[in-house]
Amino acid sequence: MATSLQTLWQSPIVGGSFASCVDDHSNGAAFTSGEFARLQGLSFMAIKSAPPSNFVASRSVKWRCAVVPSKTEKRTLLHDLYEQQKQSPWYDNLRRPVTILEPLIKSGVRGVTSNPTIFEKAIAGSNAYDDQFRQLIREGKSVEDAYWALVVQDIQEACDLFQPLYNESNGGDGYISLEVSPLLANETQQTIESAKYLHNVVNRPNVLIKIPATLECIESIKQVIASSISVNVTLIFSLARYEAVIDAYLDGLEAVQGDLSKISSVASFFVSRVDTYVDKRLDAIGTEEALQLRGKAANAQAALAFKLYQEKFSGPRWEALEKRGAKKQRALWASTSVKNPAYPDTLYVNPLIGPDTVTTMPDAALNAFVDHGKVARTIDANLEEAERIYNKIEELGILWSDVGSVLELEGVASFKKSFTDLVKSLSGKAETLAQSN
Incomplete structure (x- = not known):
């Protein structure tokens, strides 16, 4: 056990000391990846007995590790990524206790x-939310209202942790994203109203309201930006839809009177899911030419997305907005975890490094990059090759318009299922609570 704990303490992500958190009800459950249990590819078990003398006990959360940050900042490749290449590394995960984000901030993470x-x-897989949920139900809240109360508190606390970075970067980073209900993915007006409501209830300058890039929500994006609300546009899978998203952002900015400097936006372009789908189609074709393209489609399309980003945020139209303080809507590379174990674990991070972009990484991708990533501008290093791959895939009969449509439907369905499954789980807890009362 001592060896495992020492290895964990030396993790490049944390750069600080770990304290044990002892609770008689845990039965020695393993930490999850989001709780830094698998940093550097190792698993760690919670301590059943009294902690070592050089560890500090914490009562904050049952069987969660508490972090005592080191006094000096431990530099990582995440710092180099931003300082050398102007790409902002964000973390794609959020759970209680929100304070587990503190060592990540020190390691160079600039948003969530x-x-x-x-x-x-986070909610269904942990008891960290149970006490607040019970109290909300006793107060007469519906299950869905209670869910939003739980989520909003997490977002507010995370925003507060990142507020200093937001201030220091003049609103360049330090953002936390909160998505409207996935049940509204095809509802234009309801999405607008939900975005405004969530923006007001969170009441933090560094919150980004996430809106899906469905056809129905393109107008929602425009109207929410026109209301001076910062937006993270999510579930972008094609160049055509990405261009529509950029246009909606520009249209929204042009509808605002006066200063534009407080409005921010990112466009979340999904990558690994593209390869997952395209690879299946390539396997079905089965020719040597097709098989050689496996694992290349996503990054090729992302490189062309960056090219489109540069084109759209230049010229007279953009310059007029920039004079009023407008910020570029940065391209954000999402879905950066590797789904195929045969591929390098930094496949969707190393090749997508470029200025004025964001890469958001879950635990595995983040730890892999910090451990053995390479910091260099790669996103537009070989655009000709990216165009060749993109065009060849279409020549083989895999239409990019179909890729975008299928993945958008799957993404929306996946988020809807997560939302409804969680509401069902919370409803069961509410019924149990009512019976016990």
Whole structure:
């Protein structure tokens, strides 16, 4: 056990000392990856007996590790990524205790993204939310209202942790993303109203309201930006839809009177899911030419997305907005975890490094990059090759319009399922609570 704890303490992500958190009800359950249990690819078990003398006990959360940050900042490749290449590394996970984000901030993380699936895992897979949920139900809240209260508190606390970075960067980073209900993915007006409501109830300058890039929500994006609300546009899978998202952002900015400097936006372009789908189609074709393209489609399309980003945020139209303080809507590379174990674990991070972009990484991708990533501008290093791959895939009969449509439907369905499954789980807890009362 001592060896494992020493290895954990030396993790490049944390750069601080770990304290044990002892609770008689845990039965020695293993930490999850979000709780730094698998840093450097190792698993760690919670301590059943009294902690070592050089560890500090914490009562904050049952069987969660508490972090005592080191006095000196431990530099990582995440710092180099931002300082040398102007790409902002964000963390794609959020759970209680929100204070587990503190060592990540010190390691160079500059923002946090969340989604319905992340919250489902956090709330359903932990007892950290139970006490607040019980209190909300006793106060007469509906199950869905209680869910939003739990989520909003997490977002507010995370925003507060990142507020100094937000201030220091003049609103460049330090953002936390909160998504509207996935049940509204095809509802234009309801998405607008939900975005405004969540923006007001969170009441933090560094919150980004996530809106899906469905056809129905393109107008929602425009109207929410026009209301001077910062937006993270999510579930982008094609160049055509990405261009529509950029246009919606520009249209929204042009509808605002006066200063634009307080409005921010990112466009979340999903990558690994593209390869998952395209690879299956390539395997079905089965020719040597097709098989050689496996694992290349996602990054090729992302490189062309960056090219489109540069084109759209230049020229007279953009310059007029920039004079009023407008910020570019940065391209954000999402879904950066590797789904195929045969591929390098930094496949969707190393090749997508470029200025004025964001890469948001879950635990595995983040730890892999910090451990053995390479900091260099790669996103537009070989655009000709990216165009060749992109065009060849279409020549083989895999239409990019179909890729975008299929993945958008799957993404929306996945988030809806996570949301409804969580509400069902919470409803069961509410019924149990009512019976006990």
